[in-house]
Amino acid sequence: LFCRADPIDLEAVLLDLCRNAAEACRSGGAITLSAERAGPEAVAAAGLPAGDYARLEVADTGVGMAPDVLAQATRAYFTTRADRGGSGLGLHSALCFAQAAGGALRIASAPGRGTQVSLYLPLAQPPRGPGAPVDAEGAPA
Amino acid sequence: VTRTVLLIDDDADLLLTLSAAFRARGYATLTAGDGRAAMKLLEPTPPHLVVTDILMPDQEGIATIMALRKRPRPPKIIAMSGGGRIGGSNLLEWALNLGADAALAKPFAPSALVRAAAALLRESEAPAALTA
Numbered sequence: 456l457f458c459r460a461d462p463i464d465l466e467a468v469l470l471d472l473c474r475n476a477a478e479a480c481r482s483g484g485a486i487t488l489s490a491e492r493a494g495p496e497a498v499a500a501a502g503l504p505a506g507d508y509a510r511l512e513v514a515d516t517g518v519g520m521a522p523d524v525l526a527q528a529t530r531a532y533f534t535t536r537a538d539r540g541g542s543g544l545g546l547h548s549a550l551c552f553a554q555a556a557g558g559a560l561r562i563a564s565a566p567g568r569g570t571q572v573s574l575y576l577p578l579a580q581p582p583r584g585p586g587a588p589v590d591a592e593g594a595p596a
Numbered sequence: 597v598t599r600t601v602l603l604i605d606d607d608a609d610l611l612l613t614l615s616a617a618f619r620a621r622g623y624a625t626l627t628a629g630d631g632r633a634a635m636k637l638l639e640p641t642p643p644h645l646v647v648t649d650i651l652m653p654d655q656e657g658i659a660t661i662m663a664l665r666k667r668p669r670p671p672k673i674i675a676m677s678g679g680g681r682i683g684g685s686n687l688l689e690w691a692l693n694l695g696a697d698a699a700l701a702k703p704f705a706p707s708a709l710v711r712a713a714a715a716l717l718r719e720s721e722a723p724a725a726l727t728a
Binding site for chain 2 (some may be wrong): 463466471474542544547552555
């Protein structure tokens, strides 16, 4: 699966999602990362125009979110972890990243049943050749 | 030469995210939760770049920027603040007037910070390259 996205930002988003999952599993649980080509039904359910998308999912079996928390989860500066250094920008940044890439972010969660965060990104053509540049910007000289 | 970036923010999650972004691009990173802790990390090897939040519980970013600018060989400085939350844009303007080389309003894409850092560090190396 190939997507067109800044690798720095994609890594940051995945790191944030994994950190959230780990936080949700503080009392135990499992975290699963998966990547697949999204089916047409999932694409439609994500509110995206028909097309080819990758679905990157970070799922945990942790504490889950109550509906009122879930409803605000992507709002900037909303956090349930202010006492532990959370700023409430992680899921908001993930949403901004997904939308800027022409994709979407969807979250399913229920108390006691864990959380699944799905990042939909438009599929792209594979890079041309093994030496194709993927990060010409930002690397130190 | 490995460039060292000192990241200062009371948001532990953001420190981890930004530190990972810089490290993945070959930079070395130091992190501090406020300006007072950061001052202890300036020696023995001063960082090439300091990225500091403005509003922090102990020594805040403006005082940190002023202290850094007084050093004999001040590092490049990028200020960042919560744009829109509590007058972030005014704080960033203030930071620029006091000597920050660049400013970013939160939330920003980590790639924007890494690119700004790379540009500033290239700029700081340019005179040496001309005289070499």
